[in-house]
Amino acid sequence: xxxxxxxxxHLTKDYPVxxxxxxxxxSLDHLTLQVEEGESFGFLGPNGAGKTTTMKLLMGLIxxxxxxxxxxxxxxxxxxxxxxxxxxxxxxxxxxxxxxxELLGYFARFFGYHAAERSERVTRxxxxxxxxxxxxxxxxxxxxxxxxxxxxxQAILHDPQVVFLDEPxxxxxxxxxxxxxxxxxxxxxxxRTIFFSTHILxxxxxxxxxxxxxxxxxxxxxxxxxxxxxxxxxxxxxLFELGKEQALPPNIAARAKNIGxxxxxxxxxxxLYAVLEQLRGCAGxxxxxxxxxxxxxxxxxxxxxxxxxxxxxxxxxxx
Amino acid sequence: xxxxxxxxxxxxxxxxxxxxxLYNLIxxxxxxxxxxxxxxxxxxxxxxxxxxNLGLSAISVFGIIMAIFIGVGLVYKEMEKRTLYSLLxxxxxxxxxxxxxxxxxxxxxxxxxxxxxxGLGAALFCVSGRFxxxxxxxxxxVYFILLELALVTxxxxxFSCFTSPMLSTLYTLxxxxxxxxxxxxxxxxxxxxxxxxxxxxRFVYYLLPNFHDFGAIAAAAHGDAVPLGLxxxxxxxxxxxxxxxxxxxxxxxxxxxLK
Amino acid sequence: MWLALVAVPVLLxxxxxxxxxxxxxxxxxxxxxxxxxxxxGWLLKKLSLGYEPLLADVYWTRVVQYYGARARKPGAxxxxxxxxxxxxxxxDPRLMIAYRFGAVFLSERPxxxxxxxxxxxxxxxxxxAENPDEWRLYQDLGFLYSIHLKDYQKAADAYLExxxxxxxxxxxxxxxxxxxxxxxxxxxxxxxxxxxxxNTKDELIRRxxxxxxxxxxxxxxxxxxxxxxxxxxxxxGRFPTSLQELRDAGLVGGTLQDPAGYPYVMGANGVPQLNxxxxxxxxxxxxxxxxx
Numbered sequence: 106x107x108x109x110x111x112x113x114x115h116l117t118k119d120y121p122v123x124x125x126x127x128x129x130x131x132s133l134d135h136l137t138l139q140v141e142e143g144e145s146f147g148f149l150g151p152n153g154a155g156k157t158t159t160m161k162l163l164m165g166l167i168x169x170x171x172x173x174x175x176x177x178x179x180x181x182x183x184x185x186x187x188x189x190x191x192x193x194x195x196x197x198x199x200x201x202x203x204x205x206x207e208l209l210g211y212f213a214r215f216f217g218y219h220a221a222e223r224s225e226r227v228t229r230x231x232x233x234x235x236x237x238x239x240x241x242x243x244x245x246x247x248x249x250x251x252x253x254x255x256x257x258x259q260a261i262l263h264d265p266q267v268v269f270l271d272e273p274x275x276x277x278x279x280x281x282x283x284x285x286x287x288x289x290x291x292x293x294x295x296x297r298t299i300f301f302s303t304h305i306l307x308x309x310x311x312x313x314x315x316x317x318x319x320x321x322x323x324x325x326x327x328x329x330x331x332x333x334x335x336x337x338x339x340x341x342x343x344l345f346e347l348g349k350e351q352a353l354p355p356n357i358a359a360r361a362k363n364i365g366x367x368x369x370x371x372x373x374x375x376x377l378y379a380v381l382e383q384l385r386g387c388a389g390x391x392x393x394x395x396x397x398x399x400x401x402x403x404x405x406x407x408x409x410x411x412x413x414x415x416x417x418x419x420x421x422x423x424x
Numbered sequence: 425x426x427x428x429x430x431x432x433x434x435x436x437x438x439x440x441x442x443x444x445x446l447y448n449l450i451x452x453x454x455x456x457x458x459x460x461x462x463x464x465x466x467x468x469x470x471x472x473x474x475x476x477n478l479g480l481s482a483i484s485v486f487g488i489i490m491a492i493f494i495g496v497g498l499v500y501k502e503m504e505k506r507t508l509y510s511l512l513x514x515x516x517x518x519x520x521x522x523x524x525x526x527x528x529x530x531x532x533x534x535x536x537x538x539x540x541x542x543g544l545g546a547a548l549f550c551v552s553g554r555f556x557x558x559x560x561x562x563x564x565x566v567y568f569i570l571l572e573l574a575l576v577t578x579x580x581x582x583f584s585c586f587t588s589p590m591l592s593t594l595y596t597l598x599x600x601x602x603x604x605x606x607x608x609x610x611x612x613x614x615x616x617x618x619x620x621x622x623x624x625x626r627f628v629y630y631l632l633p634n635f636h637d638f639g640a641i642a643a644a645a646h647g648d649a650v651p652l653g654l655x656x657x658x659x660x661x662x663x664x665x666x667x668x669x670x671x672x673x674x675x676x677x678x679x680x681x682l683k
Numbered sequence: 684m685w686l687a688l689v690a691v692p693v694l695l696x697x698x699x700x701x702x703x704x705x706x707x708x709x710x711x712x713x714x715x716x717x718x719x720x721x722x723x724g725w726l727l728k729k730l731s732l733g734y735e736p737l738l739a740d741v742y743w744t745r746v747v748q749y750y751g752a753r754a755r756k757p758g759a760x761x762x763x764x765x766x767x768x769x770x771x772x773x774x775d776p777r778l779m780i781a782y783r784f785g786a787v788f789l790s791e792r793p794x795x796x797x798x799x800x801x802x803x804x805x806x807x808x809x810x811x812a813e814n815p816d817e818w819r820l821y822q823d824l825g826f827l828y829s830i831h832l833k834d835y836q837k838a839a840d841a842y843l844e845x846x847x848x849x850x851x852x853x854x855x856x857x858x859x860x861x862x863x864x865x866x867x868x869x870x871x872x873x874x875x876x877x878x879x880x881x882n883t884k885d886e887l888i889r890r891x892x893x894x895x896x897x898x899x900x901x902x903x904x905x906x907x908x909x910x911x912x913x914x915x916x917x918x919x920g921r922f923p924t925s926l927q928e929l930r931d932a933g934l935v936g937g938t939l940q941d942p943a944g945y946p947y948v949m950g951a952n953g954v955p956q957l958n959x960x961x962x963x964x965x966x967x968x969x970x971x972x973x974x975x
Binding site: 605607608611614629630631633634636637639651653654657658660661664665667668671672674675678679 | 684686687688690691694695697698699701702704705708709744747748751752
Binding site: 161165166168185187188190191193194196197198199200202211212214215256260269 | 428431438439442443505506508509513514515516517679681
């Protein structure tokens with residue numbers, strides 16, 4: 106079996122807190138997991154769970170209190186490891202006095218490309234993330250979404266085998282989110298290992314082979330999204346619009362809440378089609394139908410509960 | 425390996441060039457040199473001396489201001505703005521980053537100083553219509569100023585690794601002033617009878633970067649030749665001291681957890 | 684990085700060693716250069732933007748450094764001492780120590796100082812104008828007139844004027860009378876220097892005053908011996924050839940040593956002299972040739 110792409114063993118990070126900096130707050134507690142080559146791995150957790158801490162530890166931006174990690178066989182302490190990885194930080198910020206082209210050109214220099222190849226790559230990746238038109242605009246004029254795209258470009262322009270993305274969808278509008286999703290899927294198709302963190306469940310569902318759940322610095326579970334998706338859906342939510350003359354059937358009116366002529370109603374899964382039929386009858390316009398999921402914490406607690414009765418968390422993820 | 429540092433250096437230089445504040449400083453410096461010509465008209469017979477004195481002093485002062493002003497933000501800004509996040513994820517060692525930052529700022533200072541020296545030369549030519557062989561000392565004085573600037577830059581960079589720009593400015597300025605008045609500190613050791621005080625002041629004297637060594641403005645104004653030995657020793661002193669500051673900065677920065 | 688722990692001290696040590704070499708070279712380079720660009724105290728005051736006291740302190744430090752550095756060098760001149768003091772007192776007219784320093788060291792003749800008692804008087808007079816309540820400045824003025832300018836009337840006037848201040852010490856009156864009466868006497872000069880010594884805390888001034896006091900003591904000793912020598916001549920019809928002869932004749936007693944502890948010697952024609960090994964330097968007006 107080939108080496109795992111990412112191996113993390115008992116990675117721990119304590120921060121000194123308090124005025125005299127004597128007390129320690131543990132922001133990551135003996136994290137142990139492995140990611141295989143070519144896997145697309147989602148790192149889930151609420152804010153403050155330790156996801157970004159883990160990323161920063163892997164990147165060498167902060168140093169572990171204890172524990173080790175290796176990427177493609179190389180320790181995270183080695184500089185050479187960084188040749189094979191790409192990193193998109195959370196809410197990225199770049200040198201605002203540079204243009205997008207100049208920034209990418211600058212970063213490209215760290216990999217020893219010839220001038221011609223550098224230039225070619227920069228142009229190609231700018232086009233890939235949809236920034237070809239803004240290539241020569243200074244970054245200080247970029248919107249958040251554009252910065253996010255530059256961030257992705259700089260993370261992958263040297264064709265790294267392992268890509269780390271910290272909240273890659275944050276701050277993007279729906280169009281941008283879709284584009285980023287497409288890029289990630291593309292990277293996956295190319296056989297790269299993707300490790301990305303998010304607190305948005307649906308993104309993880311769509312993109313990941315496996316997910317890990319981190320809560321308060323501790324790994325709560327590892328599994329495939331299927332295991333998460335198979336959680337009971339609590340119901341369905343329907344958003345619809347009524348014209349001024351239309352009236353709601355009484356059973357719906359009792360349960361629906363509205364702002365103006367926009368309505369929201371929660372129904373059990375088995376009554377979904379019946380309610381939709383009723384709405385069709387009163388010529389309302391359906392805006393959306395979506396499954397209602399429990400909160401993220403519910404998922405995690407459930408996951409823990411289920412896994413406690415089975416095997417220790419880390420083993421579930423190992424194939 | 426040093427190529428990576430060079431990459432950072434060029435980028436740092438680019439950043440400095442695009443920082444509009446710099447241009448104001450250069451403008452002021454050139455104005456000073458212009459003023460020197462005016463003042464030179466007033467003090468008859470010593471126009472050259474006044475121009476050289478004022479001009480070199482302006483170059484020195486503005487150089488120091490620039491070195492501190494930009495230097496204290498060199499690392500701090502990158503840490504605050506988190507531009508370091510994406511940079512350090514690249515195959516670059518932390519010390520290469522520091523050396524690159526230092527090199528970039530030094531390059532900026534060299535270019536600016538060269539421009540201002542040209543301005544000074546022009547002013548001199550304006551007033552006396554020719555150059556003398558003794559004017560070579562002016563170039564030596566400028567070279568010494570550059571050595572000074574290298575030291576100040578290194579100091580600012582060191583503090584930038586672990587404290588805010590305001591405190592860095594205070595510390596760097598403090599050490600600079602102490603280094604300029606270093607002979608005074610040695611003087612205390614010679615005048616006092618208290619042996620503890622004498623030992624401490626002597627120790628401090630040799631510990632501090634002795635900026636007084638690089639003062640050749642008076643010599644340039646009088647047209648004295650500077651002995652080659654001094655040029656060589658000053659160069660060595662500056663190089664070694666800069667090296668030790670950068671080593672210290674690397675040690676500090678390499679262990680630092682970024683926020 | 685353990686490399687840093689080793690490299691930094693090593694490099695510092697090397698730099699310190701270099702510094703020693705550089706010190707020697709810069710001394711040669713800056714010799715004789717009076718790096719006083721702005722000589723106008725008035726201009727500096729305008730430029731100091733409210734920080735005059737601080738700048739005055741800085742310049743005062745320079746005065747001390749300047750003087751100290753040159754006092755030990757043979758053949759040094761003191762051209763910038765006056766401008767430096769001028770600037771210092773313009774920036775801070777109440778810096779008393781500057782006036783006293785100027786009074787003592789501006790007036791000292793080469794190689795100890797520039798020998799400009801006239802400038803010193805200007806300085807002190809300006810000090811008096813700015814600080815009419817400081818009686819000590821009158822002491823400095825009296826000192827200058829008496830010791831260096833030998834104008835005993837003006838000296839007496841100065842001491843008298845100062846003694847009118849209710850805070851002035853008694854000896855100011857005494858000094859006024861003394862100077863008026865016997866201004867050129869060695870004892871008077873000695874008294875003046877003693878008051879300078881007793882009334883100042885500055886190390887340099889005290890040291891210099893002590894040197895003068897010792898010099899005057901020696902001169903007085905020699906004068907006394909000379910009188911005994913003349914007595915001897917009156918008695919024995921010839922000059923003594925040694926101090927021992929004086930002692931045997933009962934004309935002198937006690938230890939016949941100068942304040943530095945070196946015994947006096949008898950010169951030609953019964954003129955007593957300082958021991959050649961003695962570090963004491965007599966004032967030119969106090970030399971043995973002036974005794975007759």
